[in-house]
Amino acid sequence: xxxxxxxxxxxxxxxxxxxxxxxxxxxxxxxxxxxxxxxxxxxxxxxxxxxxxxxxxxxxxxxxxxxxxxxxxxxxxxxxxxxxxxxxxxxxxxxxxxxxxxxxxxxxxxxxxxxxxxxxxxxxxxxxxxxxxxxxxxxxxxxxxxxxxxxxxxxxxxxxxxxxxxxxxxxxxxxxxxxxxxxxxxxxxxxxxxxxxxxxxxxxxxxxxxxxxxxxxxxxxxxxxxxxxxxxxxxxxxxxxxxxxxxxxxxxxxxxxxxxxxxxxxxxxxxxxxxxxxxxxxxxxxxxxxxxxxxxxxxxxxxxxxxxxxxxxxxxxxxxxxxxxxxxxxxxxxxxxxxxxxxxxxxxxxxxxxxxxxxxxxxxxxxx
Numbered sequence: 001x002x003x004x005x006x007x008x009x010x011x012x013x014x015x016x017x018x019x020x021x022x023x024x025x026x027x028x029x030x031x032x033x034x035x036x037x038x039x040x041x042x043x044x045x046x047x048x049x050x051x052x053x054x055x056x057x058x059x060x061x062x063x064x065x066x067x068x069x070x071x072x073x074x075x076x077x078x079x080x081x082x083x084x085x086x087x088x089x090x091x092x093x094x095x096x097x098x099x100x101x102x103x104x105x106x107x108x109x110x111x112x113x114x115x116x117x118x119x120x121x122x123x124x125x126x127x128x129x130x131x132x133x134x135x136x137x138x139x140x141x142x143x144x145x146x147x148x149x150x151x152x153x154x155x156x157x158x159x160x161x162x163x164x165x166x167x168x169x170x171x172x173x174x175x176x177x178x179x180x181x182x183x184x185x186x187x188x189x190x191x192x193x194x195x196x197x198x199x200x201x202x203x204x205x206x207x208x209x210x211x212x213x214x215x216x217x218x219x220x221x222x223x224x225x226x227x228x229x230x231x232x233x234x235x236x237x238x239x240x241x242x243x244x245x246x247x248x249x250x251x252x253x254x255x256x257x258x259x260x261x262x263x264x265x266x267x268x269x270x271x272x273x274x275x276x277x278x279x280x281x282x283x284x285x286x287x288x289x290x291x292x293x294x295x296x297x298x299x300x301x302x303x304x305x306x307x308x309x310x311x312x313x314x315x316x317x318x319x320x321x322x323x324x325x326x327x328x329x330x331x332x333x334x335x336x337x338x339x340x341x342x343x344x345x346x347x348x349x350x351x352x353x354x355x356x357x358x359x360x361x362x363x364x365x366x367x368x
Contacts, residue, residue: 001026001343004080006036006090007043008060014258015108016043018132018154019086022106023052025155025336026343034078036071036090059089072097082347088114088122095125102346104128107136108257110278113143123147127346128355132258133279142358150342150354155335156263158327163269164243166316173309174246175202176270178238178261180209186251186275187216192298195223197305202249205241207234238264247308247315248272253295256280266290267326271318273304289322 003026007019020043023033037043038058047054056074059067071093075083082102085091091105103126107113123129129149131137142149175194179185187204194202204216213231220226235241238261248265249272250256256278263283266272272290274280284290291308293300308315328334338354345352 001082001347002032002034002078002080003343004034004036004075004078004083006059006083006085006087006094007047008037008058008087008089009043010060011042012046013108014132014154014260015086015106016046017260018106018108018258019043019084020046020050020052021155021332022084022339023047024050025332025339027052028332029336029340031340031343034074034080036074059093060087068093068097075101082343084343091126092118092122095122099125102127104130104342104346106130106132107141108132110255110257113141115143120144128342130342133282135278135281136257137358145358148351148355149358150352150356152338152342152354153330153335154258154260154263155332156260156267156326156330158267158323158331161239161242161264161267161326163319163323165245166269173312173315174244175200175249175273175305176241176244176246176265177202177204177249177251178206178235178241178265179204179250179252180206181211181213181216182209183211184253184255186253186296188219189251189253189275189296189298189301190249191216191220191223191225191229193302193305194220194225194228196298196302197309199228200305200309201228201230203230203232203241203246205232205235205238239268242268242270246270247305248290249301249305250274250280251295251301252277252280254278259283263326263330266322267330269319269323271308271315271322273301273308285321285325288318289325290318 005019005023007016009016023035027033035047035054036056044054057067057070083094084104086106094103105126131151132154134151220229248270250262252275272284274284275295276292277295286292291304
């Protein structure tokens with residue numbers, strides 16, 4: 001099958017990462033994949049690193065109209081059997097210019113869906129909307145859509161992120177948080193929790209974003225824990241940190257449609273202490289693969305961390321369960337098979353077991 005994947009993102013955020021992962025999975029399944037992305041950008045670089053074919057100009061924001069002509073030429077040249085788009089820009093272009101071409105929209109944006117007359121036309125011409133996490137359906141992101149939707153998780157490479165040794169043998173355990181230094185990621189919650197955990201060390205890995213590392217160091221100093229906190233800055237490859245083991249922490253106050261860091265740490269055999277928000281509610285089973293805490297609640301987070309540090313056998317059980325969940329439900333090959341079945345059904349105009357009507361999922365629990 002010939003699949004065109006449009007990725008119109010400035011950087012490699014969750015939407016872009018999902019598009020790149022989709023391209024990689026489908027290529028390994030034997031499909032012919034072409035990525036449409038802005039030339040010279042971070043997305044193009046990520047595609048090249050994965051060995052994916054990438055071409056085209058940007059359709060992002062104000063460039064969507066000027067990008068119509070090159071996009072039309074691209075589609076006529078590649079002749080895809082189906083178009084998968086990760087953002088509204090590509091969805092709009094594909095639905096208006098090629099209304100008879102099978103179209104799938106993958107939603108990873110935490111912002112609510114658009115409304116209005118034009119958007120209704122775009123939505124009606126979209127054969128399927130895919131959500132990476134079931135919470136989006138429960139939260140009403142399908143909105144007034146009458147066409148089918150599906151929940152297909154983002155994958156994690158369980159071979160790349162795998163345990164190097166049983167968790168119980170890696171004592172003393174430390175706390176590890178991976179994510180950009182944006183306030184919404186809740187790193188200050190972890191720092192406050194650290195003040196309640198004498199002798200415990202924590203590492204935060206991530207690039208500056210709306211706040212500088214120095215600001216977090218200053219905050220930690222005021223709480224007297226700066227000597228037990230390590231900020232590594234941006235890490236191109238976080239496997240070394242993850243393979244050192246410990247307890248994974250995701251303290252987001254919002255965001256987290258997809259927690260790539262959480263999935264990678266769980267796949268590597270780490271129990272996860274996660275904020276009970278958005279996609280983390282579908283990723284972590286409280287008491288089975290990790291523990292959930294109320295967003296911003298440092299006392300609850302500290303109590304959970306202290307319990308695991310004092311009970312390494314429990315931490316080990318959670319870690320093994322987390323690894324098993326990733327292998328059975330989120331592994332690249334598992335998710336790739338789901339996608340291949342979905343693509344085949346959409347192209348043939350058939351129904352697939354994973355596809356459902358939005359109103360049938362309202363206020364009902366969903367799972368992967």
